[in-house]
Amino acid sequence: MMLLILGAVISMATAGVLPHNKEWEMWKLQHGKQYETEAEEYSRRFIFEKNTVKIAEHNIRASLGMHSYTLAMNKFGDMHHEEFHQRIMGGCLKIVKKPLLGSDVGDNDDNGTLPKSVDWRNSHMVSEVKDQGECGSCWAFSTTGSLEGQHSNKTGKLVDLSEQQLVDCSKDFGNQGCGGGLMDQAFQYIKANGGLDTEESYPYTATDDKPCKFDNSSVGATLVGYKDVKSGNEHALKRAVATVGPVSVAIDAGHESFQFYSSGVYDEPQCSTEQLDHGVLAVGYGAMNDNSHQAFWIVKNSWGPSWGDQGYIMMSRNKNNQCGIATSASYPLV
Numbered sequence: 581m582m583l584l585i586l587g588a589v590i591s592m593a594t595a596g597v598l599p600h601n602k603e604w605e606m607w608k609l610q611h612g613k614q615y616e617t618e619a620e621e622y623s624r625r626f627i628f629e630k631n632t633v634k635i636a637e638h639n640i641r642a643s644l645g646m647h648s649y650t651l652a653m654n655k656f657g658d659m660h661h662e663e664f665h666q667r668i669m670g671g672c673l674k675i676v677k678k679p680l681l682g683s684d685v686g687d688n689d690d691n692g693t694l695p696k697s698v699d700w701r702n703s704h705m706v707s708e709v710k711d712q713g714e715c716g717s718c719w720a721f722s723t724t725g726s727l728e729g730q731h732s733n734k735t736g737k738l739v740d741l742s743e744q745q746l747v748d749c750s751k752d753f754g755n756q757g758c759g760g761g762l763m764d765q766a767f768q769y770i771k772a773n774g775g776l777d778t779e780e781s782y783p784y785t786a787t788d789d790k791p792c793k794f795d796n797s798s799v800g801a802t803l804v805g806y807k808d809v810k811s812g813n814e815h816a817l818k819r820a821v822a823t824v825g826p827v828s829v830a831i832d833a834g835h836e837s838f839q840f841y842s843s844g845v846y847d848e849p850q851c852s853t854e855q856l857d858h859g860v861l862a863v864g865y866g867a868m869n870d871n872s873h874q875a876f877w878i879v880k881n882s883w884g885p886s887w888g889d890q891g892y893i894m895m896s897r898n899k900n901n902q903c904g905i906a907t908s909a910s911y912p913l914v
Contacts, residue, residue, distance in 0.1 A: 607657065631660075638837070639651060647847070648845045650842045651837065654887050655884070669858060672719065673716075705825050706880065707740050708740075708885075710882050712784075712882045717743060717746075717788075718860065720743040720747055720755075722763050722859035723743075723828060725861035726826050726827060726912055727912045727914070729825040729863075730914045731800070745782045746761070748791065748792045753768050755769070770802070771804065775800070776801055776802075778799075782794070807910060809909035818897075826863045826880075831858050831859075832852045832858070845895070848903060856908060860879050860880060862880075862909070863878050863892075867897075875898045879893050
């Protein structure tokens with residue numbers, strides 16, 4: 581009975597949320613949307629309106645305490661979820677079972693009490709949020725993010741590094757450009773190659789149809805190896821983030837709730853710990869009002885600053901490795 585009443589309340593509350601022409605036109609202008617035909621625009625607006633209602637329904641439930649996070653319309657609003665997953669996330673991460681090639685970081689490395697909260701964005705170790713576009717290169721952005729942090733920690737200089745070099749040049753190490761890759765394979769390439777160019781010298785194009793243009797006179801950072809964090813162990817990941825810095829992580833981001841995440845602690849019970857499809861960067865952790873039941877990871881995404889909370893998401897921590905955030909974590913040694 582209560583579910584029927586709740587459904588009726590939500591239906592009534594969302595009855596007037598369909599966007600007017602002005603709202604649709606403003607959204608198109610904000611995100612630079614143009615459509616080739618009237619038929620395509622009609623189709624895209626229909627999807628946009630459906631997503632608007634879904635977002636409103638979720639947020640009503642959140643206001644009633646049924647969710648710990650909110651959703652918001654963003655640049656992906658004219659895509660249904662299946663299309664979004666194919667165009668933005670399809671093939672982004674190539675998780676395969678393989679022996680660890682880096683040294684494993686486990687529980688026995690803890691030499692003291694870890695801080696209750698960490699945020700490396702406040703320590704000049706995290707570059708601005710970037711945008712991978714419609715290219716499955718999330719793995720490259722996760723790789724550069726962790727290397728930028730370690731390079732800054734060692735030298736005191738935060739240097740934007742080239743994702744495009746990884747897309748163009750690391751295919752011999754198992755990566756597939758816009759077709760996906762792995763952070764560990766990118767670390768292996770950077771070590772063998774003798775470094776990674778700066779973003780300024782080798783800018784991102786979101787394509788993978790050009791030859792490698794590496795220039796050893798423009799190297800912005802090098803590494804000597806990498807370490808894998810003990811798989812599935814959130815305490816080991818917490819230790820790595822607290823004592824090392826930003827850590828490359830793989831997650832299951834294949835849910836509609838992730839597509840439109842806006843604020844709060846993301847808690848998606850349907851998330852997998854093994855079917856991982858997105859590479860991101862863990863830059864800190866904490867808890868809402870010191871509430872251990874709302875512990876979170878601070879995660880940097882690569883979908884631009886207009887997505888999520890200025891390009892970031894707080895993901896649930898200490899909930900059985902939700903979304904697989906501790907399944908495949910690693911960081912470079914510089």
